[in-house]
Amino acid sequence: MPAPTSIRLPARSSAAVEDYLERILELINTKGYARVVDIAQSLKISQASVTNMVQRLDAEGLLKYEKYRGLALTTAGEALARNITRRHQLLTDFLKLLGLDDDVIYHDVEGMEHHISPPTVRAIEALTEQLQRHPALLVKVRKDIDEN
Amino acid sequence: MPAPTSIRLPARSSAAVEDYLERILELINTKGYARVVDIAQSLKISQASVTNMVQRLDAEGLLKYEKYRGLALTTAGEALARNITRRHQLLTDFLKLLGLDDDVIYHDVEGMEHHISPPTVRAIEALTEQLQRHPALLVKVRKDIDEN
DNA sequence: TCAAAAAGTTAGCCATGGCTAAATTAGTTG
DNA sequence: CAACTAATTTAGCCATGGCTAACTTTTTGA
Numbered sequence: 001m002p003a004p005t006s007i008r009l010p011a012r013s014s015a016a017v018e019d020y021l022e023r024i025l026e027l028i029n030t031k032g033y034a035r036v037v038d039i040a041q042s043l044k045i046s047q048a049s050v051t052n053m054v055q056r057l058d059a060e061g062l063l064k065y066e067k068y069r070g071l072a073l074t075t076a077g078e079a080l081a082r083n084i085t086r087r088h089q090l091l092t093d094f095l096k097l098l099g100l101d102d103d104v105i106y107h108d109v110e111g112m113e114h115h116i117s118p119p120t121v122r123a124i125e126a127l128t129e130q131l132q133r134h135p136a137l138l139v140k141v142r143k144d145i146d147e148n
Numbered sequence: 149m150p151a152p153t154s155i156r157l158p159a160r161s162s163a164a165v166e167d168y169l170e171r172i173l174e175l176i177n178t179k180g181y182a183r184v185v186d187i188a189q190s191l192k193i194s195q196a197s198v199t200n201m202v203q204r205l206d207a208e209g210l211l212k213y214e215k216y217r218g219l220a221l222t223t224a225g226e227a228l229a230r231n232i233t234r235r236h237q238l239l240t241d242f243l244k245l246l247g248l249d250d251d252v253i254y255h256d257v258e259g260m261e262h263h264i265s266p267p268t269v270r271a272i273e274a275l276t277e278q279l280q281r282h283p284a285l286l287v288k289v290r291k292d293i294d295e296n
Numbered sequence: 297t298c299a300a301a302a303a304g305t306t307a308g309c310c311a312t313g314g315c316t317a318a319a320t321t322a323g324t325t326g
Numbered sequence: 327c328a329a330c331t332a333a334t335t336t337a338g339c340c341a342t343g344g345c346t347a348a349c350t351t352t353t354t355g356a
Contacts, residue, residue: 111263
């Protein structure tokens, strides 16, 4: 049997699952761990809700959870979380390029990110790259926005 | 009292409410009316669910509904529906410009449209206009996409 | 006109993903 | 090491927005 060349991602995750995974990865990256209380504070939801979801994510194989102890992302969970994070960052960069306010960007990305398919991600990626090479066009866009 | 110069839009609508209003306006524009059965078929949900929501939209003042008879958007409902439709069309046009497939566009717009605030709408509008004046840049973007 | 079909409604159910309150476990500290 | 505190878990609830099945109203056509 040949070595696997890619990681199998779960079929389709809900927006809630994606939000949890994204935040868990971020906590692990910044604090080194992600406790229930940390996740709850970060997502501004109750600890009870977090416990529930964490148990579900364990059942789905996206993380390993030991009751009262702690959790760690599985390979699949981490791969998924990285994908989600990359998409989030790309969208944020793109809207930033257009000159939008940080709070607007935060709000809109938070809502949109779960609904953008890989082809659209690639398209926005390509567009962002080209826009960065055409500052003059961006200047015009920002001026148009301000004039409204 | 001076004449009102603008229509008061409801505070904030759920994604479901927005989907209903958008589809109802579309049906009225194309068929001249929007029956429960039409809405149900168009949104691919049951007639029972539509009846429920239509009664709720009536209670919220977004449309006038007469049991067993029919419905008509109120001024507020139509204004909201037009806004939603305009945002939907703008997003579709934008993604089309990037060269994405119609089914991808349909899927992504359907998901994203409810999460994009007015400033971002304006920004994408301005960007779309500028991109239309720079076909060369769009060609490059589409080439980048294809190369991936 | 009147019976069958189509449309609409109601009742009751389900899943998702929140919540609070109360119970339990783990960690800390005098 | 006991007791207090913080963290976690459980139980039970709620809202949203779907569903099916059964019933009612409206429309249609022989």
